[in-house]
Amino acid sequence: MTGFGKALTVTETAIPGLLLADLPVHGDSRGWFKENWQREKMVAAGLPDFGPVQNNISFNDAIGTTRGIHAEPWDKWVSVATGRIFGAWVDLREGPSFGTVFTAEIDPSQAIFVPRGVGNAYQTLEPDTAYVYLVNDHWSADAEYSFLNLADETAAIQWPIPLSEVEISAKDHAHPRLADVTPIPAKKTLIIGAGGQLGRALREHFGEAAEYEYVGRDELDLSDASFPSARRWREYATIINAAAYTAVDKAETAEGRADAWAANVTGVAALAKIAVDNGITLVHVSSDYVFDGTKVGEYTETDSVRPLGVYGQTKAAGDALVSTVPRHYIIRTSWVIGEGNNFVRTMASLAERGIDPKVVDDQTGRLTFTSDIAAGVQHLLSTRPEYGVYNLSGSGSPMTWAELAKRVFTATGHDASRVNGVSTEEYFSSTHALVAPRPGNSVLNLDKIRAAGFTPSPVLDSLAAYLG
Incomplete structure (x- = not known):
């Protein structure tokens, strides 16, 4: 009845x-x-x-x-x-x-x-x-x-x-x-770009459990035409996109421009469609380069993007594509530091070798360590706050690149006065290669991710730990 x-x-x-x-x-x-x-x-x-x-x-x-x-x-x-x-x-x-x-x-x-x-x-x-x-x-x-x-x-x-x-x-x-009975395993999380500095940090943070699958560009290329059919996508609950074209200056060349748009836009478009079609949560890492750096004060998640160069334009376009996915987290970062060659290691090496560097002193921001990004990604996926854009960098007082270089010199037992601050224009005046414009202000407001329950690590504490 x-x-x-x-x-x-x-x-x-x-x-x-x-x-x-x-x-x-x-x-x-x-x-x-x-x-x-x-x-x-x-x-x-x-x-x-x-x-x-x-x-x-x-x-x-x-x-x-x-x-x-x-x-x-x-x-x-x-x-x-x-x-x-x-x-x-x-x-x-x-x-x-x-x-x-x-x-x-x-x-x-x-x-x-x-x-x-x-x-x-x-x-x-x-x-x-x-x-x-x-x-x-x-x-x-x-x-x-x-x-x-x-x-x-x-x-x-x-x-x-x-x-x-x-x-x-x-x-x-x-x-x-x-x-x-053979139990049905949980849906998997796919980390794309596992060979990069962020991908390596994600692997260290999430570990080698069967539910996590890590692929580098050689295994899964977002810009390849076969990418949409490369997996049975319904088996994945989450995709973390740690892959990107990040050669900021090379992106200003004809070849680099094509590569940047292929990886950061065309590939991301295919990824976004897969996420929409299969109900997948997509985590995508963005950049402060989507802004022109002219704002007075910290950039919030709702500020309009105004990229200056090709790299920033492709990242902004990728963000717009990811925002069409019903379940998405766009993590906007700045001045990323992880494994491999980076600003901190370069300054430590120069200090050790007795070289007195010229370092830009008219760009301001905060370092973002890849370990913090990995922890932030895990927090968002485990607590599931509102989908959307979240700024994530280290916390503390913003500094210029020159001020950060002085901190590295001091932390490694060297005289910080050996660092000479120069303007961006002066720094690049001797090069004949194409140089991408940089945002003068890269400081990201962290209130939203703090409200979601995640506490970004203080930059100076992370820097000290990184230098060992």
């Missing part, structure tokens, strides 16, 4: 992410009507915006038809169009809830959201039962499935009609007991 007049409500179950919903059904002497999936209303009621791509119907003639227990690597929205079922769900995902069971009778006034990896089974309680399910991925022989025997003693499902009295397929009869 269909329940009429219910309000749209969503109830959590003992299985994390398995959500039981009451649906409004409107009926009269002619029959009834319901909205089986209405994205706006149902997301507002607490159901996930899971992006279904296929709708399937399983029609069952007789009472007692029993199917399952199947766990697929996609989400399902299960309902009944006619008839009534006894449904059973068993968590077959890796983790502490593995083996948890939930059962319920479902008629047309109810539906249930079944998250990826939760085993699904049902038994018909009325003849002519139409079992309907929407899924958010297309079937694939390459996908990872898991199964559980309907008669498993550990799950101990109390079937209304004994399994000995119903028709069950040979395949369902052959499924393993819980002790022999």
Whole structure:
């Protein structure tokens, strides 16, 4: 008997992410009507915006038809169009809830959201039962499935009609007991650009667990035409894009301009489309070079971008593309320091070799250590604040490059007065190569990421630790 007049409500179950919903059904002497999936209303009621791509119907003639227990690597929205079922769900995902069971009778006034990896089974309680399910991925022989025997003693499902009295397929009869089930692993996080200084910091921070996959440019090139088909993207929950063309001055040349746009824009466009099409959270690292540096005071996340050079223009264009992804974090950084050659190591080397450098003193900002970026990325992904742009640099008083060089000299036991401050114009006056314009002010306001619960490390503390 269909329940009429219910309000749209969503109830959590003992299985994390398995959500039981009451649906409004409107009926009269002619029959009834319901909205089986209405994205706006149902997301507002607490159901996930899971992006279904296929709708399937399983029609069952007789009472007692029993199917399952199947766990697929996609989400399902299960309902009944006619008839009534006894449904059973068993968590077959890796983790502490593995083996948890939930059962319920479902008629047309109810539906249930079944998250990826939760085993699904049902038994018909009325003849002519139409079992309907929407899924958010297309079937694939390459996908990872898991199964559980309907008669498993550990799950101990109390079937209304004994399994000995119903028709069950040979395949369902052959499924393993819980002790022999292969759990469905969590969706993976893909870190692109793993060979760069930020990629190496992310690898050190996240570690080598199976859920993290690291790829360098040789393995996965965003600008390659084959990139969109390079992975089964539904297996990924998150992509962290640590890859970028960062040769700021070379980007001003004809060859460099093409390479910068290919990596920072064309490749990012392909990445953004993949994230949109597959419901992936995209983390993208941006730069202070999207600003012209003329603002008095700190740059906030809402300030308009005004890039000066090609590199800044490509980063701003990439940011605009990433912002179209429903689940995105754009992390805007400045003056990045990590493994490999960088400003701090160069100054330490010059100090040690007795060279007195000329260093720019009309550009102001804060260093951002890659370890801080990695920690900030993890914080955003674990706490899930509002999606959008977040500034992230070291904290403390802003300094010029010359002031930072003096700090490096002092920290390594050398005389800071050996550092000679010069203007940007004077510094580059002797070079005949193309030089990209630099923002004079690169100071990023950190209030938003602090409000999200992350505390950026003080620049001077990070600098001292970095120099050892």
